[in-house]
Amino acid sequence: QSVLTQPPSVSGAPGQSVTISCTGSSSNIGAGFAVHWYRLLPGMAPQLLIYADDDRPSGVPDRFSGSKSGTSASLAITGLQAEDEADYFCQSYDGHIIFGGGTKLTVL
């Protein structure tokens, strides 16, 4: 059981938008620790999509955005594309680095 809770799966049609939640507690996200988001594709290096709650590394499209409120954070993806089909993980800190349980995004 991960300390950070994510929905196991989400789905959307091409062009639509989806949001992936990451729910923590007062000892991690609620304590103000940064939330980062990653995309994992088979055979490829994981990619940092969002860091420090809502910042995008250079090269990441602005279709990806992050937000945080209270003990939860969210990753929003707009204009879904086939290549967005992947596993997504949130990361924060709770005495040590912790990851969410992961969410599989299916593009219908």
Add this chain to the structure above:
Amino acid sequence: QVQLQESGPGLVKPSETLSLTCPVSGASITEYSFWSWIRRPPGKPLEWLGYVHSSGTTVYNPSLKGRFTISRDTSKNHFSLKVTSVTAEDTAMYYCARAINGALDFGLWGRGTLVTVAS
């Protein structure tokens, strides 16, 4: 361009020691960084194992049972992971990754190497 690429055996027998290395190209391992190991067992989430800081300090996931050792070799510009007394539960994709600030966001990862523990 900084690159990481894990290397090690794909198959390890139960009770033996797993050894992985992560050569760093395009940067010095002594540059301010947190050089980490992260794994993902099949069908499970990512699990942070620990890091070796560019200063040489190591920090581990406290939920691990002390079988894990992370070290660095500045002469070879790589860092390593050793896992002793492996079991089937150590079967996973192992990644090395780099964070360059205290927020510990991993902006650089290797492609990962699959390690299977089986006799």
